[in-house]
Amino acid sequence: MTIQPVELPETIIIGVLALQGAFVEHMHYLQRLRPQGHTIKAIPIRTLTELQQCQALVIPGGESTVISSIASHTPGLLEALIDFAQDPQRAVWGTCAGMILMADENGIGGGKKKPVKGWQGLGGLKVWRNLFGGQLESFEAQLSIPALSNPSQPFNAIFIRAPAVHSLSPELKDKVEVIAQLPEESCPHLPPSDSPLGEPNPEDLSKIWLKKGKKMVTSFHPELSGDVRIHEFFVEKCVLGR
Numbered sequence: 001m002t003i004q005p006v007e008l009p010e011t012i013i014i015g016v017l018a019l020q021g022a023f024v025e026h027m028h029y030l031q032r033l034r035p036q037g038h039t040i041k042a043i044p045i046r047t048l049t050e051l052q053q054c055q056a057l058v059i060p061g062g063e064s065t066v067i068s069s070i071a072s073h074t075p076g077l078l079e080a081l082i083d084f085a086q087d088p089q090r091a092v093w094g095t096c097a098g099m100i101l102m103a104d105e106n107g108i109g110g111g112k113k114k115p116v117k118g119w120q121g122l123g124g125l126k127v128w129r130n131l132f133g134g135q136l137e138s139f140e141a142q143l144s145i146p147a148l149s150n151p152s153q154p155f156n157a158i159f160i161r162a163p164a165v166h167s168l169s170p171e172l173k174d175k176v177e178v179i180a181q182l183p184e185e186s187c188p189h190l191p192p193s194d195s196p197l198g199e200p201n202p203e204d205l206s207k208i209w210l211k212k213g214k215k216m217v218t219s220f221h222p223e224l225s226g227d228v229r230i231h232e233f234f235v236e237k238c239v240l241g242r
Ligand SMILES: NC(=O)CC[C@H](N)C(=O)O
Pocket: 060, 061, 062, 063, 064, 065, 095, 096, 097, 098, 100, 129, 130, 160, 161, 162, 163
């Protein structure tokens, strides 16, 4: 099946899911971008009608259980978000809690807590919630990321109760681009392996920024870094596909 490219309007509306979490920051960063030939308008999304106006979507960091619960109590919203996340024509970026929601399945620690409903945006991604630890274990890492503009300038990646990749399905592994990884010494330890997610792949733990077609996920918070380059990447590569 070939996918027909969608004609984008001059003004591209990027929705930022605004139910909970760091959505204001994402909107500020997106509004600063000036891609060639287009204007970006970032709008907060709280209803189905607002989502229907968007060409692309950002799911912010925050608390995935809360975002999921509010979405499920808003008429038609959760189903429409899942459709949007799975539509290969639509650009969607999940950061931190947003990455958890974009996964197929998620688990926490030894797997005792109920998982959050996965939107299956990349297809084949499983994540651990909070594997890097609680709020007090938050940390920053200066990363060299060759895919960014001005790559010699490190990117300050901020991790707050961040999720880690548990595993990628073999089909996803073939299609996904791993854009950034953590050095081994910063990777989390695996929890006891009694998780309902099945056997983790320790090699996937370091993967903190993944892209498949128009979808991407980052386990950290680029909207808190003071650096717009990952937002710029999302607009150029995922939204505009250039
Ligand atoms: N900074 C974040 O987005 C944290 C995500 C949070 N630990 C969750 O499970 O939803």
